[in-house]
Amino acid sequence: MYYLGIDIGGMSVKCGLVNQDGVILVRECIPTTIKDTEKFINELTALCFKTAAVGGVRWEDVASVGAAIPGTIHEGYIPYSNNLKWEDFDFGNTLSARLNKPVFCGNDANLACLAEQIFGAGKGIPDVTLVTLGTGVGTGIVVDSKMLLGNRSAGAEGGHTVIRKGGRKCNCGRRGCWETYASASALLKDVKAAVRKNPGSILAAEAKSGISGKTVFSAVRKGCPVAGKVLNNYIGYISEGLINLVAILRPKCLLIGGGVSAQTELLIAPLEDIVNKYAYGGTRNPHVDVKCACFGNDAGIVGAACVAMQGIQ
């Protein structure tokens, strides 16, 4: 059997045809006019049929469909979505009726963690936490091989744990949330500020061709002390949130996702050291493996296919 995994983002919708081993056989993608939900469902329905057809798979051989959505979704129902500007949208049932297939949905961060736990960097490990460092900090939590969703699927929002009372202003309206310090966006802001303050630094020279998530790392590799300080602070911020997650969840495996997570030596390795040294109980407690997540931009598609395979909301 085959599964369709849909990954809905603010800019585009991706649909993948996925086999039982979590391998994406075909990927199709459309830019979407998101606000009009009826138009959106029309386009999405066509995308699903097209993806199966391009893969040469008969519609009856598609067992079920999964969808990864940014924001809260509970049993297929979206109460509101900040990113997509939807409200009170019975997404799962609407799509299911159009496709004549069971549709299972989840939050994109949670499904990304499920994908890693079933087929990826945390394969077969019962307790896995995934932290994605992007525009914000997304967290997905798998406990005993099951997604931790919380009441009405409103949990697993680790990016909004507060690490500084009265700290940086967060998009959520509060202050001091972990994601205002540990997201890739926060890193870029810190790099920009350091460049302004230190116009003669190697970091500033690197930044001339544009600042990206890689800028600070390449400056550090060239021996820039300004960049070293920015990176050290950033690692400290990420660690603070990770250490709190570990106190509560104590996963065996803590995965880091997002573009910056490719920096194994300069980011992942020091995070693993710090987490194991400074988490509650230190080295007397079981070791937490800190690793890079492996699905990258495919996490949503594979995660959506996983929830379709499991047949749970």
Next chain:
Amino acid sequence: MYYLGIDIGGMSVKCGLVNQDGVILVRECIPTTIKDTEKFINELTALCFKTAAVGGVRWEDVASVGAAIPGTIHEGYIPYSNNLKWEDFDFGNTLSARLNKPVFCGNDANLACLAEQIFGAGKGIPDVTLVTLGTGVGTGIVVDSKMLLGNRSAGAEGGHTVIRKGGRKCNCGRRGCWETYASASALLKDVKAAVRKNPGSILAAEAKSGISGKTVFSAVRKGCPVAGKVLNNYIGYISEGLINLVAILRPKCLLIGGGVSAQTELLIAPLEDIVNKYAYGGTRNPHVDVKCACFGNDAGIVGAACVAMQGIQ
């Protein structure tokens, strides 16, 4: 059938005969010479037999035995216990061999939460978090009607999430842990400091007969502004940790245990308001019921009986 629930504390060991409805029929208690594990097992074995006998229950009608232990215990094995000064103690198997019954064990905070979720203030609610404000802050977490234990049962240590980087010194060797602000012990310290600073206050007058967990509340009831400030700060500290737990776990029901939790109007009610107002998503997210835990000093016995009933480690 009947179950024995054992609650091991630093000063005494309590054993209860518990029926299938979670009702304690008989309680027996011994002070214990804890350090010598062989002597301890001898005394505990005698206590178990005595408890069943006093309850008029034949030994064959005792289905299984549960034990609640302070500190980490994994599948009956205690790697170390700060409070009891044990190390590498195969407690569960040792006791099981002596009693000729299955023995199931757990951390006392986790089992207290299980007790509340099965028979207590969170009865039948799948996602319950219990926070016990005592010498430290203990947290027990039930997700989907199962205890969240983490890898090698080292999780659910919410009291050691850090709410102030570089803050108050914690017994765990780190700084800024939630329990250094939100425990009942922390409240007593804050009351003592306020009394020293404000010798003419109502709070100071109340404190003359000795400072307990009730002192600040009775001074607040008498209109003492000094006490009001101490209590407001304390409520703020508790809220900070609760709000972070809610971001991650989003339980439907958040229970507060420990002596101070009896202060419904002055503690539990404001905590419920603050948590629902300031947790991630605010009132757009599902309401968190904040309530007083109901088992008090019996939580260990009932929780131990619960894990014995479930037959899981």
